[in-house]
Amino acid sequence: MAVTTSDLEVVDRIGGAVDAVGAAQRAASLATRSIKREAKVQGLQLAVRCCDLTTLEGSDSPGKIRQLAAKAMRPSPADPAVPHVAALCIYPRWVALASELLRDSGVKVASVAGGFPSGQLPLDLRLREIEGAVADGADEIDIVIGRGAFLAGDDEGLFHEVTASKNAAGPAHLKVILETGELGSFDRVRRAALVAMAAGADTIKTSTGKISPAATLPTALVMAEAIRDFWDQTGRAVGLKVAGGIRSSKDALRYLVIVKETLGDDWLSPDRFRIGASSLLNDLLMQIDKQRTGLYSDPDRYTID
Amino acid sequence: MASSWGYSPAPESTDTVDIRDDYGLFIGGRFVEPSGGEYVKTINPATEEVLAAIPVADDDDVDRAVDAAGAAFKKWARLPGAERAKYIFRIARVIQERSRALAVLETMNGGKPIKESRDLDVPLAAAHFFYHAGWADKLEFAFPGRKAEPLGVAAQIIPWNFPLLMLAWKIAPALATGNTVVLKPAETTPLTALAFAAICQEVGLPPGVVNIITGAGATGAALVRHPDVHKIAFTGSTEVGKDIQRAVAGTSKKVTLELGGKAANIVFEDAPLDQAVEGIVNGIFFNQGHVCCAGSRLLVQESIAERLLDKLKRRLATLKMGDPLDKNTDLGAINSREQLSKIKTLVGVGVDEGAELYQAECDLPDRGFWFPPTIFTGVSQSHRIAREEIFGPVLSVLTFRTVEEAVQKANNTTFGLSAGVWTEKGSRILWMADHLKAGVVWANTFNRFDPASPFGGYKESGYGREGGRHGLEGYVNLT
Known part of the structure; x- marks a missing residue:
């Protein structure tokens, strides 16, 4: 897709401001939705399907990747009804191995790239990293924006780095991490989201998970509202990924509620919504069993990988 | 592939609530039968199911209640403030302890969604008692250099839209300042007031300090x-307010009136639109629009009118209407058949006057009183739906071009209770607040309440303030 800087103009056409108190209030109100019985089972399974099972540690090794790949394909060995997760999210050097392990499983290989997590590498190196990951078989690329340039007011710089990354990613699905915890205001989150979408991001993502605060409900709401406005204005549907600090099923369901009531049921699918997480998955599995049996199982029934 | 994910029913349990078949009048610390022996049925407006038989207080009962309050006054007024505070604190704490049961009862009797009675009505009612308990021994600081004397017996008449909360707004300051009370809840929603009477017994409030008598207009008039x-x-x-005003003419009775409203919610082109949409929804659909300060007139700057309305209509489609006891219900039942027919009449007038009607698609339950969330566009200042209080989930949308026009239209009403301003420009908020003739002006929010913040109106919205230090003034003589 050829993108020109004139596409940046759509950002100003959509524009808009965010009232932080109002956004927090709306998110808190949605968090009181009561998800019970059948709705809970469906929500938990949907959360599993939307999960980007993630390991982004300096200590990641072939063994660790093998274990997580197995978990991604069959999260619950005892219960084949539990679906596989959406993707395995890893560093670029493990992409070749992961794509080998996950071939034909339906689980996508997602690689962070582009100087993750700071985004402070020179652009040409970031682009080479993206190209390398795609060449190794990554289906999806999670890049992080250079917050420095954007915070300094350089929207065009942000636009340019995302378009360049999009070109480098080629056929791979591009997720753009805004690292909202470093942007300082919801107005900036909204603007960064709009610039990233205008520049061709397939999905916008909250956080690297490496800094705090990571994903929050109000941030997800503000990003979902930006996606909705972008959709209205351009007809292009952009996905949302929340990541960082999401450990409980309750939180996962709250994000699903925000997506449902802001973007509608069309976004309730791994094509348009992801949750980046590691320990969340076991809690989802435990809650699914709880819904079925009425009992909480021994935590050792769930694999630690 | 996208899934359709709906919420399963999540009804709040009614096990916490114990509703008696019939109730008495709460006079002199005891529940007594009405002297005329007359009872009326109170129902659940969401199901039309009869909940209980409620006594009707006649003139003799009013006499008895006022006498009981008068007899209790001397001792109560002389009690040191710190002692009065102990009782008020106790009331506040018991309301908190019983919050679940009170919320369920409020929802069953009034039709409002349980999430509102649970998260707003009951916690705020408790907060009002806590707040005023704090004032009871500090009145000399509320009015420095002057002495605050209680008035005597306070007659308090409250509406059906926030039964327990309005009771708290009335009773808490009266008790804190050393007055005794005869309170009459609305005819359709007496149950939480009667539950409150039992709480007064439970905390050992001296008999006669609070009396609660039920009945309709005639009881209130007496x-x-x-x-x-x-x-x-x-x-x-406002109509009854005017009657009261006539009735007290020439007497020394002190009066505060909190009456109707037709608040303007004003959205400027630079407003945070998604939050403004929430504010508009909260402004008019909160408690089915049965809110005197409801933002029933949306004034939107012409340049963004279309965009804002698109967003608003889409938001309407996500509102969940139905069983008020379901924890996910956003819009509950209309409080009574009478109110429903009033809403229907005025909506019919709106259509006849040529305004364009928009209603979200929703299935209305077969039983009970229901009205779907409704928006009128193309409304003019001269339309009745822009001037009269509908007191239902009906929003009238008007447009404006300049700040001056916004203020002019907002103030061009016989009411003046509240207003909302939505803009990112701080200086404009201050300018608007200065020029709007409304008792409360909310900026980038709507329908926010706090016991410390005075509430009251201009013009036909009444006079006097409730809440805050200002609210105490209505219950004291200053010397």
């Missing part, structure tokens, strides 16, 4: 006209 009443606090319709 109470207002009673010669031994020293203060009248009324929240309700």
Whole structure:
């Protein structure tokens, strides 16, 4: 897709401001939705399907990747009804191995790239990293924006780095991490989201998970509202990924509620919504069993990988 | 592939609530039968199911209640403030302890969604008692250099839209300042007031300090006209407010009136639109629009009108209407058949006047009183739906071009209770607040309440303030 800087103009056409108190209030109100019985089972399974099972540690090794790949394909060995997760999210050097392990499983290989997590590498190196990951078989690329340039007011710089990354990613699905915890205001989150979408991001993502605060409900709401406005204005549907600090099923369901009531049921699918997480998955599995049996199982029934 | 994910029913349990078949009048610390032996049924407006038989207080009962309050006054007024505070604190704590049961009862009797009675009505009612308990021994600091003397017997008449909360707004300041009370809840929603009477017994409040008598307009009229009443606090319709005003003319009764409203919610082109949409929804659909300060007139700057309305209509489609006890219900039942027919009449007038009607698609339950969330566009200042209080989930949308026009239109009403301003420009908020003739002006929010913040109106929205230090003034003579 050829993108020109004139596409940046759509950002100003959509524009808009965010009232932080109002956004927090709306998110808190949605968090009181009561998800019970059948709705809970469906929500938990949907959360599993939307999960980007993630390991982004300096200590990641072939063994660790093998274990997580197995978990991604069959999260619950005892219960084949539990679906596989959406993707395995890893560093670029493990992409070749992961794509080998996950071939034909339906689980996508997602690689962070582009100087993750700071985004402070020179652009040409970031682009080479993206190209390398795609060449190794990554289906999806999670890049992080250079917050420095954007915070300094350089929207065009942000636009340019995302378009360049999009070109480098080629056929791979591009997720753009805004690292909202470093942007300082919801107005900036909204603007960064709009610039990233205008520049061709397939999905916008909250956080690297490496800094705090990571994903929050109000941030997800503000990003979902930006996606909705972008959709209205351009007809292009952009996905949302929340990541960082999401450990409980309750939180996962709250994000699903925000997506449902802001973007509608069309976004309730791994094509348009992801949750980046590691320990969340076991809690989802435990809650699914709880819904079925009425009992909480021994935590050792769930694999630690 | 996208899934359709709906919420399963999540009804709040009614096990916490114990509703008796019939109730008595709460006079002198005891529940007594009405002297005329007359009872009326109170129902659940969402199901039309009868909940209980409620006594109707006649003139003799009003006499008895005022006498009981008068007899209790001397001792109560002389009690040190710190001692009065202990009782008020106790009431606040018991309301908190019983919050679940009170919320369920409020929802069953009034039709409002449980999430509102649970998260707003009951916690705020408790907060009002806590707040005023704090004032009871500090009145000399509320009015420095002057002495605050209680008035005597306060006759308090409250509406059906926030039964327990309005009771708290009335009773808490009266008790804190050393007055005694005869309170009459609305005819359709007496149950939480009667539950409150039982709480007064439970905390050992001296008999007669709070009396609660039930009945309809005639009971209220007798109470207002009673010669031994020293203060009248009324929240309700402007029409009844005017009657009260006539009835007290020439007497020394002190009066505060909190009446109707037709608030303008004003959205400027630079406003945070998604939050403004939430504010508009909260402004008019909160409590089915049965809110005197509801933002029933949306004034939107012409340049963004279309965009804002698109967003608003889409938001309407996500509102969940139905069983008020379901924890996910956003819009509950209309409080009574009478109110429903009033709403229908005015909506019919709106259509006849040529305004364009928009209603979200929703299935209305077969039983009970329901009205779908409704928006009128193309409304002019001269339309009745832009001038009269509908008191239902009906929003009238008007447009404006300049700041001056916004203020002019907002103020061009006989009411003046509240207003909302939505803009990112701080200086404009201050300018608007200065020029809007409304008791409360919310900026980038709507329908926010706090016991410390005075509430009340201009013009036909009444006079006097409730809440905050200002609210105490209505219950004292300053010397």
